[in-house]
Amino acid sequence: AQSVAQPEDQVNVAEGNPLTVKCTYSVSGNPYLFWYVQYPNRGLQFLLKYITGDNLVKGSYGFEAEFNKSQTSFHLKKPSALVSDSALYFCAVRDIRSYNTDKLIFGTGTRLQVFP
Amino acid sequence: DTAVSQTPKYLVTQMGNDKSIKCEQNLGHDTMYWYKQDSKKFLKIMFSYNNKELIINETVPNRFSPKSPDKAHLNLHINSLELGDSAVYFCASSQGGLAGNEQFFGPGTRLTVL
Numbered sequence: 001a002q003s004v005a006q007p008e009d010q011v012n013v014a015e016g017n018p019l020t021v022k023c024t025y026s027v028s029g030n031p032y033l034f035w036y037v038q039y040p041n042r043g044l045q046f047l048l049k050y051i052t053g054d055n056l057v058k059g060s061y062g063f064e065a066e067f068n069k070s071q072t073s074f075h076l077k078k079p080s081a082l083v084s085d086s087a088l089y090f091c092a093v094r095d096i097r098s099y100n101t102d103k104l105i106f107g108t109g110t111r112l113q114v115f116p
Numbered sequence: 117d118t119a120v121s122q123t124p125k126y127l128v129t130q131m132g133n134d135k136s137i138k139c140e141q142n143l144g145h146d147t148m149y150w151y152k153q154d155s156k157k158f159l160k161i162m163f164s165y166n167n168k169e170l171i172i173n174e175t176v177p178n179r180f181s182p183k184s185p186d187k188a189h190l191n192l193h194i195n196s197l198e199l200g201d202s203a204v205y206f207c208a209s210s211q212g213g214l215a216g217n218e219q220f221f222g223p224g225t226r227l228t229v230l
Contacts, residue, residue: 032216043120043206043221044159051216088157094216101147101164101171102210102217109157 002027004093006107013081014115021076021110023091032094033074034104035065039087047089050074061085081114088112119143120222122207128228129197136193137225139207147171147212148190149219150182153204165190166212194227202229 003026013019025031032051036044048059050067058064065076076089088111092104120141129135141148150162164172168184179195190207207222 034218036221038157041224043223044208044219046218046220049216049218090159099166099171100214101149101166101212102219103149103161103164103172104219106159109159 002093002095002105004091004105004107006089006091006110008110009108010111010113012113012115015083016080019078019081019085019112019114021089021091021112023074023076023107024072025074025091025093026072027093027096029096031074033065033067034092034094035059035063035074035076036090036092036106037061037087038090038109044090047076081112083114083116086112086114120207120209120220122205122222122225124225125223126226126228128230130230131197131199133197134193134195135197135227136191137205137207137227138189138191139222140189141207141209141220142188143209143220145209145211145220146187147210148184148187149208149210150190150192151206151208151221153206153224155203159206162192163190197227197229199229202227 005024034049035047038044055067091107095103147166162176163182165184181193184190204224208219210219211217
């Protein structure tokens with residue numbers, strides 16, 4: 001069965017420090033992987049995706065993610081966290097049964113708290 | 117110019133009532149979706165439409181009936197509302213196809229059933 005796991009409910013980091021939000025996946029074949037961010041009382045916003053090519057993907061707001069096939073991971077990273085990065089982060093994988101849609105399977109979300 | 121818009125933003129109603137949520141996208145996308153986000157922030161897909169046709173129905177109760185009058189609109193009608201329907205409902209759209217396109221989300225409709 002396809003799935004995405006985000007093992008941490010919450011990640012706390014001090015402003016200026018590097019941050020990592022973890023994601024592992026389980027899918028047959030080559031995965032299409034995504035990260036989205038949700039600010040309070042807002043809809044989800046796309047951050048970045050991995051489809052193919054370079055394993056290090058750069059996205060919006062200085063975020064990047066590394067696709068690691070051997071560890072089936074797609075961790076989100078940022079070299080220097082900002083207080084404004086505090087939000088809920090979702091990892092997702094494209095459902096291989098999505099036919100001609102872009103249907104996604106989402107993880108349970110990780111709340112990132114950046115302290116001043 | 118809002119890419120994906122939903123109305124209303126808030127909806128408070130009594131159990132047993134019928135209500136609708138409207139969604140419009142101006143991105144020219146072929147595919148639209150409805151999601152339900154519960155109080156624990158879990159996000160669950162309900163429906164996927166492609167070119168006005170229902171593609172995916174994730175075993176949602178038949179009290180929920182989506183309607184797509186054209187590619188740019190996907191409305192959600194809910195009959196006989198129950199307490200458990202209280203949640204935030206998100207509409208989204210994407211280009212569709214097999215390329216792995218990202219989805220664009222609306223701001224959400226917070227439904228409270230009393």
